[in-house]
Amino acid sequence: MANETKKSVAVWQPFFFGGGAEAVALWVLEALHHEYDVTLFTLSEVDFSWLNAMYATQLSDKEITVKAQLPERLKKWAHTLISDNKIARMAFIYWTIREFKKSAYQYDVVFSAFNGLDMGRPGIQYLHWVHVIEKKFPKAQPWLKALMVWADFSHERLCENFSIANSEYTAEQVQQCYGIEADVVFPPVVTQINTLPWSEKENAFLCSGRVVKAKQTHRVINILKAVRDKGFDIKLHITGGGGGVYGRGYLKQIEALAQQNSDWIYLHQNLPYDDYLKIVSRCRYGIHYKTEPFGISVAEMLKADMIPFVRSNGGQREIVGAEHQDILFANEAEGIEKIVRVLGDEDLKMHLLQSLKQRKDLFSTERFMDEIRETVKKYFDRLEQKAAVPAQK
Missing domain, CATH: 3.40.50.2000 (Glycogen Phosphorylase B;)
Structure with missing residues (x-):
């Protein structure tokens, strides 16, 4: 990878249209880029200066490698389709999933900032809710089934991930829907408010x-x-x-x-x-x-x-x-x-x-970053423990 002295982390966030999910993704990047070699996988090029102004981050393409799939000339067209048509939006999401999975093994850890995901290998996933980009195959609409097959989407692989939820309430739903446990890390509130007496x-x-x-x-x-x-x-x-x-x-x-x-x-x-x-x-x-x-x-x-x-x-x-x-x-x-x-x-x-x-x-953003860094450290510790088990036999 670009910096051999650091472990590498690949973060997946399909796009940045504004909202709480994007805030989580950006502050995950902010939390990790000092200690790790971080790559962002997303649909189109990102304007960090605009996002920094919106979400109070201090990111740049000098610190974050961006792997965007869509040529800049098609960005506006794609974003219009995504805004107006749910099936088109999901098709673009699954395209990013396919490409992300192709590169997953090039990184020390993969991290979905946008809900439960089959990343082609075990990783870390932050769940804002359940079944956001997928459904259990028998319950999926025909078009969603086709996309899941196209991306070779596996619920079994999704359930192998280390999971984080945005609340205890969501964590309970994760347990009910996927049968897996999730740690809770509250999202950061990034709005800058001048409070009055x-x-x-x-x-x-x-x-x-x-x-x-x-x-x-x-x-x-x-x-x-x-x-x-x-x-x-x-x-x-x-x-x-x-x-x-x-x-x-x-x-x-x-x-x-x-x-x-x-x-x-x-x-x-x-x-x-x-x-x-x-x-x-x-x-x-x-x-x-x-x-x-x-x-x-x-x-x-x-x-x-x-x-x-x-x-x-x-x-x-x-x-x-x-x-x-x-x-x-x-x-x-x-x-x-x-x-x-x-x-x-x-x-x-x-x-x-x-x-x-x-x-x-x-x-606070400080608390969020501390907990994300601790989660990634804990994940690497688990990987090292698993790797050490065969050597002890």
Whole structure:
């Protein structure tokens, strides 16, 4: 390899379109490139200067070797196809898998930053959720079966990997779906937020993320409307775009609700990033209805010194801490009850604020990098132990 004094690590991340998975991949690269000779396998060339600005990394092609499969002239065309067509997106993913597997044995360790993967040999995989790029063969659609056969995708090889999950909740699903254990390493929160003192914040809730049916934005509105009906003068900022052409109907529903309640609901779509951060910094409370594998937007709320109200099951419970029962709810009725109680009790609010601040370091980039480095070291130690066993016989 390029540097014989370092062990080599090949990291697979199919593409960089923005989001929590990309943040994990980039901070894996940041964590490893000082100690290892790191190569990134991906679909198209990456602009590290742009990604560094988005995710607060300090990467460059001088430190990371990039193996991109797609010629630069075809990048825009491919990205359009990937955005508009699920089958095309998966076809490009499986193309990168095929090429990655061809080179897997050239490296000391292979690392999938994008979920469970057959890499052609055992390696390390970081799972954001289960069955993201594959399904058990009998349950796969015909087109997915064809792609899995094309890439010689094996669940048996996937299950030989050392697994990391983004939450205990995901780790439980990994155990149920694949029959394997996974260590937990929380993703890093990379958003740079200038928090305001509580007294300067707006008496408002933030609901962030895509405005799609799966996020249940209408239930957030139902809850906060009921809270307002009980005499609390609160506002709601909804940030995020819709779900494309297929999600347009739901977005129109939320737009109509926001217009009907325009005195207290503000729907922000396609905000410049700096404007989004200003809204995040000035909201006192957050609310998230969907059960998530992790819930990066909830972790951002925590970093912004909000009091976030979230569902009582799923990965977001691990972000705020199961001990904070005052902000965990199972359904709309309990959500209303919990929010009314907190809003009406100043001492409880201050207690929650101080207690939640203690959890912010759990999602720091420093902690994430330490745990990734420890995982890779542990993996190499296991390889050495296995190699030593035959020599002892």
